[in-house]
Amino acid sequence: MRTAYIHGHFFTMDSEYRTMDRGMMVVERGAIVYIGDHAEELLAGADEIVDLAGKWVLPGLVNTHSHIVMTILRGVGDDMLLKPWLETRIWPMESRFTTEIAAASARLGILEMLKSGTTTFSDMFNPAGIDADAVMQAVAETGIRGAFSYTIFSMGTLREQQANLAGAERFARRYKTAADGRLTTMVAPHSPYACTPHALVESVRIAHENDLMLHIHVSETETEVSDIERRYGVRPVEHLRRLGLFGRPAVMAHGVVLNDEERQIMKRHDVRVAHNPISNLKLGSGIADVGRLLDAGIKVGIATDGVASNNNFDMFEEMRTAALLQKGTAKDAGRLPAPTVYAMATRMGAEAIGMSHTGSLERGKRADFITIDPYDKPHLQPVSRASSHLLYSVCGRDVCDVYIDGNVVVKNGQCLTMDEEKVMAEANRLLSRIGEPRHGAPAAGR
Structure with a gap:
């Protein structure tokens, strides 16, 4: 044709x-x-x-970091910092997800992405308690392009951690190429704070053996950086470098709290960044210095994060926010001009997640x-x-x-x-099965 x-x-x-x-x-x-x-x-x-x-x-726009399975959690835990938001709101509710809920939530997220112009996405999803294959099938049926990745955690018992790694490895092998080449996956250790060094080293092994990229949250908040320094004696970027994580092409989600030395490490190892301006603002995490990342020669893509912390998948709004933040913080109206932002949301974003064919x-x-x-x-x-x-x-x-x-x-x-009607109705019907978290959330900042 x-x-x-x-x-x-x-x-x-x-x-x-x-x-x-x-x-x-x-x-x-x-x-x-x-x-x-x-x-x-x-x-x-x-x-x-x-x-x-x-x-x-x-x-089509390229969303370099999202969480479509969390779409049904839109509006949960507003006005909270990242750590208490995850620990007292998001993770407790995700633990009650079923496959039906996860698939419905993913469809709702992709529906919103497609209708607002996103054709390619890179995503992490929490596989606990769900049939990951069934959710991947639901994603494939929507017609979208992207990388849908099984998140690796070091939580629960040793047996649960081992099962999580085994599940991630099986998923990586099965979905390296899916949906006639439209879909792939990455190896996705959640973060340096939610993964042990063993889990991170295993993530690198899985990525090497399956020739896949890595996708990980890094340096999102000052608290995270301090925590990793306390645990391991170095900042997150150096911690990951020592564990060999940058021996594979890697996408770092956030990169809010970085210094010049870390940016040079990232440049040497071709670490790419998924910039999530609105999520970082809403969670009080800070503002990534995108100008310095680009000046250092690092590929940066635009991303929405999940709608539980955004609260939408509108990449045009994300682009505009990214541009205005850099101009305002640098007090330079010429910082991050329109052609650069367009590239971050399209061509550069696609290159950042290894999809330069779009x-x-x-x-x-x-x-x-x-x-x-x-x-x-x-x-x-x-x-x-x-x-x-x-x-x-x-x-x-x-x-x-x-x-x-x-x-x-x-x-x-x-x-x-x-x-469309069915997708939205299903999401609203299934929400009642999750309920609100059993434990109240602490006030923001505590």
Whole structure:
């Protein structure tokens, strides 16, 4: 099937950041075979011609760190710091998840991602008490692209810890390639504070033997850094380096509390960062110095984290927040300009999670793209300033169509791969089975 998309306003998000008004893109077998100015001669061989009528067209957004299985926990434990939030709210409720709840929550999260323009994601999920295969199948059926990763913890009895590692290894082997190549997995030790050195070393072994990336929360708060220094005598980055974690390509979620020496270690070992600005703000964790990360030559992607700490999957809102935070903290309006932020949410983000076959509109890349129709939206006028509006005005609700591998998964704002009404009703019905945590949460800051 060869499809020609004509009369679109294209934003390629490639290294040259090209824009084309009334441009043209040709897709065959799920890949882009042409993108450029309108070429009448290419239409003769097309099986289908789609007139975009001036819609803005850009690559699907890449969410480099999320927790879709936690979607049903949106609004739990607001106004709390990270450690008490996890220990008294999130983890107790997750312990009561069933496979049915986990799958329903994942569908709800992916529905929100797709409708707001995210086509690729990298995720960690807590496998305790659920059938991980069934949840992966639910993810595959949505049509999304990404890495869905089984989280490794050092909690519970020794037998439970061993079972967790065995489950992660089996999952890694089974899902290195899934859903006709759309889905993969990573090896995902939760964090230096929730994993013993043994679990971290085992994570590296699993990643080496299965040729997979690593995905881990690191240096999210000052408390975490102090805790790791107290336990091991070094800061988290050096602790992980000594354990060999950076011998594999690794994605560090957060990286809020870093110094220059740590950034140099990360650069030497090609450690990438998933930047979660809104989650970090809401949990009182701080503001990552993205400017210094980029200046050090470190790949940085934009991420939402889970909606329990965000509280949505709107990557456009995340992009805008990331840009404004860096400008404000640096007192430099030129810090983190629009093209850089666009790259972080598309091409650079895709590279950060090892998926450079998507993230930009270029010949040979997968046909993952989204459209926005600006003509009936007052906040996107004047339409001639689209390059600015994509960062400072657009929100996820403005997304019109979403394509993955050239297949339309959202059309005119409606998801075609899921029954939207059913997904939302199921999530609300199942929420009652979890209930609120049995133990009250301490006040924030205590």
